[in-house]
Amino acid sequence: MTELDPEGLVFRDDPSKRSAFFAGQADVGRLLGMITALTSEIAMLRARLDTHERLAAEGGFDRAKVEAYRPDATALAERMTDDQAMIGRVFKPLSDELDRLLEEPAVQKTLLETHR
Amino acid sequence: MSPTPHAMMPEATHDEAARFAHVVGLKNFLMRQLEPKWRTLVDEKLAPQLASEGRDAKEEYRALERSLARLGAYRTWQQLTVSAQEEMWRSVGECVDRQLPELERRASDSEAGGSVRTDPQFRPPRYLSTVDIHLMPGGYADDRGEGDVRQGAVFDKAAALYHMGRNGGELNDVRGHTLVQHYFDRFPGMTPQRILDMGCTVGHSTTAIAGYFPQAEVHGIDVGGALLRYARARSASLGASIHYSQQNAEQTDFADGSFDLVVSSAVLHETSFKALPRIMREAHRLLRPGGVMMHLEVPLRFDTASAWNRVRGLFEALHNNEPFWIGAQQADIAQTVRDAGFADVASGYQPAVRVADRAAEPRFTSTPGPVHVVWYLLSGVKR
Structure with missing residues (x-):
């Protein structure tokens, strides 16, 4: 549901539930949440190591x-x-995929076809 | 512990501070490294192809969004953006919970001025209660009862991270200073005696505004008791005596003509088509003749937004829980203000300032700019 209601508001189909981007694959969403938390822990550990070294x-x-x-x-x-370099390394597969989409006319054509 | 800008700000341990810095870095990566690639794909690759067929990508942004959502990479970017926001609230919540009894003690011990009036019967409007705005668990209205300041502490600590330092660091008060600069630009001879800040949250802007008018009686209203208890103590520790009360900006219990200046700061986009005219009429009722109303808002308009910005806006609305994000950008708020009876209505862009200066050359302009560099300002006078 992406149309505004008469009050100009728009909500997910079930606003009481969290956003789900991987229909039928809830574990993928959870896994990305866990990777995000893990990256935070790595960043904290790196900061702690940096503190020790200094x-x-x-x-x-x-x-x-x-x-x-x-x-x-x-x-x-x-x-x-x-930290930016660490994040860049962890999420490189996603960044690379985006670069590929930008260079791939066939993918863009498919996007526009599914759009119709 | 990190130095804090005022007595109520939760202190971060070494590791908490490192996690906070990282979540800002992660948001930065998602927003500044990855998002521009989506923008390029939509605005520079897909939109021109549609245009060559005589179609307008801006008009078809919903279909474009559905098409993008077929890509695993897009869904991953969406999920990571939500996860980063959730990680911010989680890490801040953990920091606040560790020291909550001490924060509550400080809030109750504070002898400096101001007051707070909560209403146990208060119910927030639908546009604030249906989802937790910005994914903040519990939403603006979360309140665990007498003495609770948790949501205020969480909101205050997270706000600086949320704005990635662009709203005046940990004081988060650039918008308050910018509102005052707009007042000085448009009404250089005026000095308000009674001021109301609608939707004040923890008093970021309220406290900044109060600092320019030390003789004025300043009030702030919002929907959450825990926000407001925290706000009073926060303002007091910064030397401002502000009177906070739990009220709906559409209908308050202040008497007619109570104020010389009524303001709001980035609040209107959290309301609705139905609420906007009610808020304007209420502000009009609350002002004495000659009084001024000013609203500060995000400087985004739907009609000039690119196809990507519309897709991004839809994401913000649906998944960062900003239900009126698109509606507010479509609304003709200036007309709503005129319809409410205001005269000398002006709308435009006010460059953000860290300190307002009554003697400064007016810089209020019709030229838009990026968020945090300028703010959309709308003001009018009650005749």
């Missing part, structure tokens, strides 16, 4: 020093670049 360079660390550490602007920018 504190080690300053003379050492213990748990309290790690917990209290906050990256300065330079360190934060380095981490963000590192």
Whole structure:
């Protein structure tokens, strides 16, 4: 259902349910949710490792020093670049598929045919 | 712990802060690395092919969306976009729950000014209660009873992540400053004594506006008790005494002519065709003669949106739970304001500012711009 109702509102067919993009394959949606959460945990671990390395360079660390550490602007920018690269590697198959679609007139033709 | 901009902001541990930074990075990747490829596919590859057959991709955006949804890659992008949003709420919720008793204590101990009035009988309107807006679990109205501030803390912490820092970092107040700049641009000689912010959530804009008019009595209304209790304590810790109450902007309990200035900030797109004229008429009732109404909104219009932007808008409406996203962009809100009886109605774009300046050269313009760089502003005067 994608038409606006008389109040100008639009809802999923069953607004009480979560969005499902993989009909009959709910596990695919769940798997992508799990990959998203896993990527977050990897990012957190990488940040923690980075904290250890930076504190080690300053003379050492213990748990309290790690917990209290906050990256300065330079360190934060380095981490963000590192994180974007990690995300890019994890989701490369999707990005590559998008590039393929952009270069593939046959796929675009199919899209327009299914559109009719 | 990270330094916080005010006493109520939940503190993030080392690991929580790392997760927050990552979810912003993931959203950035989905929005800035992948989404432009969909835009290119739709607007630069598919739309011209349709145009060569005399058809308009913009008009056929719903069919295009259905066609894209046959692609596994599109469904994966959709799911990841939803998952990133859910991950944001999950990670923020975990951070807030860890320290909720302390936040509730701070909210109740706060002796600084302001007040909060909740209504246990209050029911939010259908456009806010049918789905959890922005996928925020529980929605704006979530309230676990007396003393609860959880949804306010979650919303405040997540808002800076949601806007990816573009709305003034953790204070999230650029829209408030921009509203005041619009007031200074259009009404440079005026100083309001009583101000109402409709749909104030945790008082991001309300508090910023109050800072310019220290003599004014400032009120904020919204639909959630937990939001409002948090808002009062947040404003108080930033030095502002603001009176918050749980009310529907379509019909409030304030007396006729109570205010000199009635505003809202990115609220109208969370309402409905039926609510818009009611909100405008209520604002008109609440203003004294000569009083000013101003609404700030996202600077997007459906008629000028490309085919991809329409497909993206449909995704936002259906899957980020923004049911009025498209309706609001189609509505002639300026006409609704005139119909409500306002004079000197102006609509256009106000460049976003971090600090408003009464002496600044007016920059309110008819030239659109990107979200967060400019905001759509609509204002009128009650005669």
